[in-house]
Amino acid sequence: MRSGAPRFPAAAQSTGHNDVLRGVSPQNSLVSTSSLHFPSRTATKMPLVRNPILPGFNPDPSVLRVGDDYYIATSTFEWYPGVQIHHSKDLANWEVLIRPLSRKSQLDMRGDPDSCGVWAPCLTHDGTRFYLVFTDVKRKDGSYKDAHNYIVTADAITGPWSDPIYVNSSGFDPTLFHDDDGKKWFANMLWDHRRRPHTFEGIVLQQWDERTGKLVGPRKNVYVGTDLGLVEGPHLYKRNGWYYLLTAEGGTGYDHAVTLARSRDIWGPYEDHPQKYLVTSKDHPNAALQRAGHGDIVDTPDGRTYIVHLSGRPTTQRRRCVLGRETSIQEAYWGDDDWLHVKDGPVPSLFVDLPGARDDEAYWAEKRYTFEAGLPIDFQWLRTPETERIFRTGDDGALTLIGRESVGSWFEQALVARRQTHFSYDAETVVDFSPEDERQFAGLTAYYCRFNFFYLTVTAHSDGQRELLIQASEASWPLGGLNEQRLHEPVQIPSQGKVGLKVTVRGKALQFWYALEGERELKKIGPVLDASIVSDECGGHQAHGSFTGAFVGVAASDCNGLAKEAKFDYFVYKPVKHESDRYEI
Structure with a gap:
């Protein structure tokens, strides 16, 4: 077999108010975005879009909508610059817009082992500016986790992004929640090295004082998770007087899941969703999308709700995910019981009804x-x-x-x-x-x-x-x-x-x-x-x-x-x- 030879010397040059409040402004919601060539929306029904929406290595999605723009931030681990922020106008077509952690004063990962570095960013907007929280992990194997959490901010999504403010090192997967009374709350999973292998202690919450740049007041473990264990990846929202806590459980492998709990008080106690899992493939080994977990919620301007989550598409009989953990999306809805439900869930669907249609030619x-x-x-x-x-x-x-x-x-x-x-x-x-x-x-x-x-x-x-x-x-x-x-x-x-x-x-x-x-x-x-x-x-x-x-x-x-x-x-x-x-x- 022969194949065409490379070119010598070079080829041509390539060329509204949100019902769910997560520190959202009157124009903001929970999504992420990118740009390709977006097909026009017509009166005819759009074809279903096939998952994943962010193929290849794009895990731990945090989604945000500001006005008509959607954004998704994903983990980059040891790859530089840190954090991928994607942009979209229709939830179907995405393009990398910026990697904000791009200078030495923000991020230096020399010496970080494989699969350490930048974990699980959370992207939010408080009506005035963008906030990005993230972990830089210096060690992950063994009993100890050296995981340092930071906040950076920007007036525009394209920057310039600030130098990081150090927050804590008690665990990883931080989130920042902007409450409707003006308070800001910082949460992360808590790591206890003494209890290996049961080191995931729960989700801890503390108030963030932006004026002093410090955590203030009491710190409380507000949620220990379900019996699935390994609770991490928290996101907080507020709707109809309820505080909702979305988490990831079951590890990052084939038992991964998205779980949801709620409380009338931000300090808890939090009750679990009656179905326990919003999204998971753990009991369905033949589902097209495996390893489904670590999600985030976004509303569209017309009131539809979606949850983005990581997933994997294993190949070969050994179930190897060559493309890594990718970002998929599911349509969801709020029931009369004030609980979020995933349409046709909890097993993630391969095809989803989105506001736009994918540009397959660009793909x-x-x-x-x-x-x-x-x-x-x-x-x-x-x-x-x-x-x-x-x-x-x-x-x-x-x-x-x-x-x-x-x-x-x-x-x-x-x-x-x-x-x-x-x-x-x-x-x-x-x-x-x-x-x-x-x-x-x-x-x-x-x-x-x-x-x-x-x-x-x-x-x-x-x-x-x-x-x-x-x-x-x-x-x-x-x-x-x-x-x-x-x-x-x-x-x-x-x-x-x-x-x-x-x-x-x-x-x-x-x-x-x-x-x-x-x-x-x-x-x-x-x-x-x-x-x-x-x-x-x-x-x-x-x-x-x-x-x-x-x-x-x-x-x-x-x-x-x-x-x-x-x-x-x-x-x-x-x-x-x-x-x-x-x-x-």
Whole structure:
């Protein structure tokens, strides 16, 4: 089998008052947004929209509506800049608008382990400005959690966003609630390291004094959750004199759920929803959307109610979620009993009636990236705020990576990538790199974390002979995942000249390709690899421990410490429709 060769040198450049009060202004509600090309709303009924609405790594959604604009903030973990805020006008079509934690004074994650960093943001608006609360997790494994909670604010969603105000470190998943009497309340889950494995102690509440920038008054554990356990992810709302507390329970795996409780007093006691779970797939292993949990509520201007929640679409018989935890949406309604109910719930529906219809043409469009205008917003890097040390963009449209630490480093590595948002895709680039020995390498990677990645590199033998080599951590999983393996004999290539690199993924089958400068056809390199390895379930933790998703991008390492540079002419991501993709949008 042959495939078309990459281009040398470069491809073309890509191009109302809310009934539920959660600190909402007269124009505000609970949603998030992004922009694509929005189809016009007509008098005819819109077709149902297929979940997820944010495909690929987009977990822990916090949703907000301000006027006619919807916003969703999602967790970014160790990927920089921190927090993705998406924008939409119709709940169906979304685009990343901004990542607000974008400078060193706001966020520095060097040293944060895999799946630590920015957890569970909560986005709110008090009628005057936007508030974003988040956790920066410095350690998650073992008995202790070093989890620090912060607040940043902005007058406009696009910023500028303030430097963070430190709040507390008693637990993670913070939320900020703006009550109708002007008071602000801060809640987070409480972690007790003494009671392992039962360390989730409940949801604690305390008043936030914005004038002093501190928590004030008593702190109280207001809700310990249901018997499902692992209560986290709180959001507070007010409606018809009731305070509602939405939480996530059951961990982040296949027992995950959204639960709801209410009280006439913000301090409780809170009674559980009569059906216990608003959204869950835990008792329905064949449902299309699994791992459903961690939700948030939003109202439309015309009074409809929706709940957004994370979900996963497992593939293969081993139920691996290559695309990570994605954001889905369900239609809900308020009953005469003043309880929220999910339409056709609690098992999440694959198809949902939304105010708009999805632009499928945009979803399946090939993305061609060049870099003369800077790094496109689809791309992120890992941990460091000091971008000048790991990459630069130029007028020639190329992306130059500055070789730093190895691909498995938790501190400083030059790895720039975009989310995998389709089960099958092609990605290609052209690299100009002249390594001197085996400790310098650069190329194309399908990456989850240091425990699981595939990496086609241009490198050299110890004698300086340039060669191509696939590196991977897959071969040693689950026995540690830290001893990178080579999966084939090196392929010697000329000492000079650009190299075209390509990866094709068709469901669980991953194949690397290459072409030398001047060649018209790509050639296979290495065996067919198991793409499902690059997933939550293989991230070094069997359950409740790996939280991100698959990326594809470029990387460069110089383990000699000489900062050897690699130049990439362009990057292409092309979604592919394939018969193996059962739950593809």
